[in-house]
Amino acid sequence: MSEKNIDEITGVSTTGHEWDGIKELDNPMPRWWLWTFYATIAWALAYTIAYPAWPMISSATKGVLGYSSRQELATELSVVAASQAELRAAIAEKPVEEILADETLRRFATAAGAAAFKVNCSQCHGSGAQGSAGYPNLNDDDWLWGGDIETIRRTIAHGVRFAGDDETHFSEMPAFGEILSPLEVRQVAAHVASLTGTPSDAALAEAGARVYADNCASCHGAEGKGDIAFGAPNLADAIWFYGSSEAEIAAQVRTPRHGVMPAWQARLGDATVKQLSVYVHSLGGGE
Numbered sequence: 025m026s027e028k029n030i031d032e033i034t035g036v037s038t039t040g041h042e043w044d045g046i047k048e049l050d051n052p053m054p055r056w057w058l059w060t061f062y063a064t065i066a067w068a069l070a071y072t073i074a075y076p077a078w079p080m081i082s083s084a085t086k087g088v089l090g091y092s093s094r095q096e097l098a099t100e101l102s103v104v105a106a107s108q109a110e111l112r113a114a115i116a117e118k119p120v121e122e123i124l125a126d127e128t129l130r131r132f133a134t135a136a137g138a139a140a141f142k143v144n145c146s147q148c149h150g151s152g153a154q155g156s157a158g159y160p161n162l163n164d165d166d167w168l169w170g171g172d173i174e175t176i177r178r179t180i181a182h183g184v185r186f187a188g189d190d191e192t193h194f195s196e197m198p199a200f201g202e203i204l205s206p207l208e209v210r211q212v213a214a215h216v217a218s219l220t221g222t223p224s225d226a227a228l229a230e231a232g233a234r235v236y237a238d239n240c241a242s243c244h245g246a247e248g249k250g251d252i253a254f255g256a257p258n259l260a261d262a263i264w265f266y267g268s269s270e271a272e273i274a275a276q277v278r279t280p281r282h283g284v285m286p287a288w289q290a291r292l293g294d295a296t297v298k299q300l301s302v303y304v305h306s307l308g309g310g311e
Contacts, residue, residue, distance in 0.1 A: 108132070116295040120173045123302055130302060137303025140296050144288065153307055158265055158283055163307045166263045169193050170252045177301035181294075183287035184255070192287055195255040200239065201278030208235045213274035216240075219248045220262040224270055 028037040031049060038047045072078060075087040086092075111132045115123055123129045142151065148159045155161035165171065169179055182191040200209060214223040215232030223229040237246070244250055248259035262268065265283070266276050289297055 112295050115298050120177050120298050120301050123298060124173060124305070133299040133302040134306050136296075137299035137301070137306075140292065140300050141303055144292065145300070148285075153304070157267070158281070160265070161263070162304050164263065166258060166261060168250075168252065168255045168257055171305075173301060173305045176304050177298060179285070180300050180304070181287060181289035181297045184285040185282060186284060186287045189287035189289075193255055195243075196282055197243075197256075197276075197280040199279050204235065204239065204277070208232075209274050209277050210270070212236050212240065213270045213277055216248065216259050216273050216277075217268070217270045219260040220268065 029040055029047070030037055031047060034049060036049045036051060039050045041048045072085075073087065074089045075091050076084050077087065078085040111129065114126075114129055115133055118126075118129070123133055141149075141153070145153075149155055149162055150159075153162040160166070160168070167175075169175055169184070178191070179193060182189045182193070184193045185196075186192040200212075204212070211228050211232035212235040213232065214225055214228035215230075215236050217223045218226075218229040218232075236248075240248075243254045243256040244259055245256075249261075250256045250258035257263075257265065264272075266272055266281060288300070292300070
């Protein structure tokens with residue numbers, strides 16, 4: 025057995041290690057620290073016995089107390105759902121106009137609709153409902169089929185050009201590339217561009233006014249302000265789905281694109297559709 029190395033100054037044994045003449049003292053840990061350390065070990069062992077802890081092949085030990093965080097969450101959610109049941113039932117029973125008139129229902133429907141919008145609608149309309157190319161901005165006052173609360177509900181419930189719903193909004197712009205000559209397409213595109221800006225060729229725009237009157241005014245109106253009965257967009261407000269340049273307008277005239285929106289009634293249910301309607305209406309657009 026080797027002799028202990030004792031430090032001459034402190035009288036404490038050393039570990040036997042030395043660096044540049046400096047020796048490491050072998051002082052014992054404070055007793056309070058050791059007891060605290062032992063207590064944490066005992067606590068950890070007791071915790072793993074009482075609560076789910078040790079992983080198994082396909083599950084984990086359940087613990088003698090039978091605690092489950094999943095069950096706790098399910099219980100909390102059921103409590104919240106029960107507290108909201110009365111409001112949801114009232115929303116399901118009332119028309120959207122009455123929901124708007126009831127401050128409590130309106131606030132609840134707006135909050136619930138905002139959550140439903142993020143899950144179901146933001147993929148196309150954007151997280152802020154600002155839209156994008158081919159998808160309408162829901163924050164402005166430009167509505168193809170009408171922006172009053174009931175029409176918004178109907179649009180969400182039954183969709184647009186959705187083949188699986190008999191009550192869906194439906195209209196289609198003809199492919200005028202099969203009806204008009206290439207020159208006439210350029211002329212009417214120049215005229216439509218002139219409604220919100222300066223056309224590249226005033227002569228083309230002037231000739232296009234006649235082409236427009238003969239082929240387009242029946243749906244879009246003589247002044248190009250659209251008609252919600254046909255879902256015909258306003259061409260005079262500088263809000264465009266597929267671009268505002270003459271080339272982009274001409275492309276839409278030749279071979280129009282027709283957007284499709286799903287009918288959400290069957291998937292989400294009447295109450296959620298109404299909540300979405302109230303939320304969309306609350307964005308500031310609509311009527």
